[in-house]
Amino acid sequence: xxxxxxxxxxxxxxxxxxxxxxxxxxxxxxxxxxxxxxxxxxxxxxxxxxxxxxxxxxxxxxxxxxxxxxxxxxxxxxxxxxxxxxxxxxxxxxxxxxxxxxxxxxxxxxxxxxxxxxxxxxxxxxxxxxxxxxxxxxxxxxxxxxxxxxxxxxxxxxxxxxxxxxxxxxxxxxxxxxxxxxxxxxxxxxxxxxxxxxxxxxxxxxxxxxxxxxxxxxxxxxxxxxxxxxxxxxxxxxxxxxxxxxxxxxxxxxxxxxxxxxxxxxxxxxxxxxxxxxxxxxxxxxxxxxxxxxxxxxxxxxxxxxxxxxxxxxxxxxxxxxxxxxxxxxxxxxxxxxxxxxxxxxxxxxxxxxxxxxxxxxxxxxxxxxxxxxxxxxxxxxxxxxxxxxxxxxxxxxxxxxxxxxxxxxxxxxxxxxxxxxxxxxxxxxxxxxxxxxxxxxxxxxxxxxxxxxxxxxxxxxxxxxxxxxxxxxxxxxxxxxxxxxxxxxxxxxxxxxxxxx
Numbered sequence: 001x002x003x004x005x006x007x008x009x010x011x012x013x014x015x016x017x018x019x020x021x022x023x024x025x026x027x028x029x030x031x032x033x034x035x036x037x038x039x040x041x042x043x044x045x046x047x048x049x050x051x052x053x054x055x056x057x058x059x060x061x062x063x064x065x066x067x068x069x070x071x072x073x074x075x076x077x078x079x080x081x082x083x084x085x086x087x088x089x090x091x092x093x094x095x096x097x098x099x100x101x102x103x104x105x106x107x108x109x110x111x112x113x114x115x116x117x118x119x120x121x122x123x124x125x126x127x128x129x130x131x132x133x134x135x136x137x138x139x140x141x142x143x144x145x146x147x148x149x150x151x152x153x154x155x156x157x158x159x160x161x162x163x164x165x166x167x168x169x170x171x172x173x174x175x176x177x178x179x180x181x182x183x184x185x186x187x188x189x190x191x192x193x194x195x196x197x198x199x200x201x202x203x204x205x206x207x208x209x210x211x212x213x214x215x216x217x218x219x220x221x222x223x224x225x226x227x228x229x230x231x232x233x234x235x236x237x238x239x240x241x242x243x244x245x246x247x248x249x250x251x252x253x254x255x256x257x258x259x260x261x262x263x264x265x266x267x268x269x270x271x272x273x274x275x276x277x278x279x280x281x282x283x284x285x286x287x288x289x290x291x292x293x294x295x296x297x298x299x300x301x302x303x304x305x306x307x308x309x310x311x312x313x314x315x316x317x318x319x320x321x322x323x324x325x326x327x328x329x330x331x332x333x334x335x336x337x338x339x340x341x342x343x344x345x346x347x348x349x350x351x352x353x354x355x356x357x358x359x360x361x362x363x364x365x366x367x368x369x370x371x372x373x374x375x376x377x378x379x380x381x382x383x384x385x386x387x388x389x390x391x392x393x394x395x396x397x398x399x400x401x402x403x404x405x406x407x408x409x410x411x412x413x414x415x416x417x418x419x420x421x422x423x424x425x426x427x428x429x430x431x432x433x434x435x436x437x438x439x440x441x442x443x444x445x446x447x448x449x450x451x452x453x454x455x456x457x458x459x460x461x462x463x464x465x466x467x468x469x470x471x472x473x474x475x476x477x478x479x480x481x482x483x484x485x486x487x488x489x490x491x492x493x494x495x496x497x498x499x500x501x502x
Contacts, residue, residue, distance in 0.1 A: 077258040084259055089160065095252055096164060102156040103252045105211045106164055108148040108340045114167040115343060118447075120178050123346035125448030126353075128183035129435060132467035133361055133451050134333060136416060137368040138498075140286060144187040144225055144336040145179075146213065146296035148172075149206045151339060152193050175339070192224035193217060203241065203266050209253035215268045216241065218299035222277075225334070226306055230283055236276050242267040273301050280306035286331040292323065292357060293336040307332070320356040327360035328367060353452035362453055368496060369463040372418035375494035378405045382491070393422070393489025394479075401486060402478050404443065408493050409472040415495040417471050420463035424487040428456050429480030433464070436473040443474040455480075465496050 042063040045054075083090045090097045094106045127143050134141035150157060150165060151172045157165050179186050193205050193213075205217030213221065219239035226236060245264040253259050289310040297303060297312075304310035313323050315337070327333060335357065337345050345351040352358055382405045386398040394403060407417045423431060431453040434445040451464065466475070479488045 073258060080257040081259050084253070084257065089158070090257070091161060093256060095256060096158065096161045098156040098158045100156055101208050102153065103209045104150050104157065104165075105252060108150045108211075109165045109168050110171065110340070112164050112167060115171040115174060117174060119343055119347060120171075120174050121182065121446070122448040123343040124175070124178045124183045124186070125446055126346050126450075127186060127351070129449045129451065130351075130358070130361060131183075131185055132435065132469075133365055136465040136467045137361070137365040139327070139330055139361075139364065140229075140332045142187055142225065142228065142332075142334045143183075143185075144221075144334065145189060145342055146221065146294075146336060146338045147188075147190040147193060148339045149211060149213075151190060152197065152206055172339070175342070187225050187228050189221040189224055192220055196220045207250055207263055207265060209263050210250035211252060212296055212299055214265055215299055215301060216266055218296070219268060219273065219301065222297075222300045222303070226277075226280060229332075230280055230306075232283070236279065239276075240269040240272045242269045268301050270301055274305055277302040277305040281308055284308045288326075288330045289332040289334065290323075290326045290330040291334045291336075293334075294338055294341070296338050297336045315350050323356050324360040324363065327357070328364050354454050358452070362451065365451070365464050368465045369418055369420070372420070372463065372465065372494040372496045375418070375420060375492040376408075377492050379408065380406060387488075390487075393487050394491075396479065396484070396486035396488075400478070400481055402476055403488070403491070404474055404476045405491065406474050407466060407470045407472065410495055412495075412497075415497055416468045417466045418463065418494040418496050419466055419475070419477075419492070420461070420494065421477070421491040422489045423455070423460045423462055423479055424485075425455055425457050425460070425480055426485040427482060428454070429482050429486070430454050431460070431462065431480060432478040433466075434476040434478065435467060435470060436475065438469055443476075445476050450478075 080090070083092075084097065084103075088097065090103070096104050096106050098104050131141045131143065148168075150168055154165075154169065176188060176190065179188055196217075197205055203216050204214055205220065206213045212218075216239060223236055223239075244267055246267050247262045248265050249255060249262040254262050284307050286307065287309060289304075289307040291297070291303060291310060291312040292315055293303075293312065294315045298314075303312060311326055313319060313326070335351065337351065341349070342351075349355065350357060353362070382403045384394065384404075385400070385402040387394045387396050387401045387403060389395075394401075407419075410417070419433070432450050434450040436442050437444055437446070437449065453462065477488070477491070479486045
């Protein structure tokens with residue numbers, strides 16, 4: 001009897017050891033898996049923390065080993081396969097199933113909340129102001145928006161998850177109505193995709209189990225941009241399908257959920273596509289084109305082919321110095337962002353004035369302003385708020401100081417207005433010049449329609465080329481929000497001369 005107990009105990013102990021050690025055994029035999037689920041593996045703890053038995057060190061080691069094991073990866077794959085293919089409902093890892101095999105990224109839906117009107121209007125106004133600032137320094141700039149999949153294909157959303165996507169349509173409508181009213185120059189790819197969807201021959205514009213558009217959808221969207229850039233061109237023929245399917249991995253099902261080996265996708269006839277896009281080179285007037293984009297434009301076949309010389313940068317893995325140098329030397333700038341990321345990117349992300357892109361646009365404008373001349377003080381008395389005129393210039397007396405001045409008009413059509421001034425800040429602040437709108441009431445300043453320069457404490461000499469349409473209209477100069485002993489002086493307007501006014 002005792003022998004039987006010992007044998008049973010040994011079996012239980014051995015089973016326990018096998019269960020505990022199996023991840024290590026599999027790791028030793030098969031090696032570590034690649035990172036999956038768009039998440040980084042837990043880092044291994046430092047040897048010193050293990051020797052000292054620091055709190056949580058061994059738990060961290062266990063997590064690091066288990067995550068790299070094929071056992072955990074296989075278990076995740078089996079669980080997700082059952083939920084997707086058998087249960088047909090999935091609501092984990094920021095992913096939710098839709099109807100008829102469609103899968104959606106919940107990041108499209110802003111955690112079930114509606115986007116705030118103020119933030120949307122601020123972001124759209126800022127994008128339009130950036131286009132104006134770029135134009136003032138000689139850059140032909142285009143912002144493009146790749147729609148979210150749930151905006152183009154809302155009919156496949158699952159009502160079970162309405163709590164997540166209920167406000168998506170309202171947010172999408174708000175963004176587009178704001179673009180139409182405040183920034184119609186923004187290229188929104190939704191219109192082209194909806195038109196293509198309406199005449200679809202069965203080719204999906206987005207992939208069912210991926211966040212991105214298909215190669216065909218990308219080709220449709222890119223043609224819309226080319227029409228905006230080359231309005232006098234002869235157009236480009238529709239994308240030609242190769243007549244075969246490719247089994248490509250998808251980011252949601254294959255890479256995030258570890259299910260299956262991809263989804264069939266209609267292939268584009270690549271040689272025909274390159275030939276069609278390359279035909280624009282002969283009419284391209286820009287010596288240099290810079291394309292700053294996210295993963296959506298990665299799907300565009302022949303992205304740089306229509307241009308005489310083009311370089312591209314991926315927004316989320318950017319090269320700050322490379323982007324800055326490219327913008328300083330460019331004649332055309334294309335910036336593309338997916339719909340769900342537009343507002344946050346412009347307010348606090350890679351499309352804000354404090355970002356690499358924003359600072360490069362300011363540097364390009366300052367570079368152009370070196371050629372401005374014939375400066376003279378502004379005519380007429382400026383309107384002041386929280387500022388007084390003193391012996392040393394205009395002195396801020398309270399927070400949010402402002403000066404409203406009228407930009408002069410030149411007798412020559414070959415000139416663009418410039419402004420320059422001296423500024424002394426007691427503490428770091430943001431210098432800002434607000435622009436009157438293109439149409440409507442002069443002096444109707446709104447948040448976002450401005451250029452911003454983050455500045456440190458001390459003396460600053462500021463010189464900028466202003467958008468050409470501001471001649472004869474008002475600008476509002478905000479030297480800094482804090483207003484702590486801020487002094488502004490020698491405010492003057494001059495002219496930038498060119499053969500062709502931007």
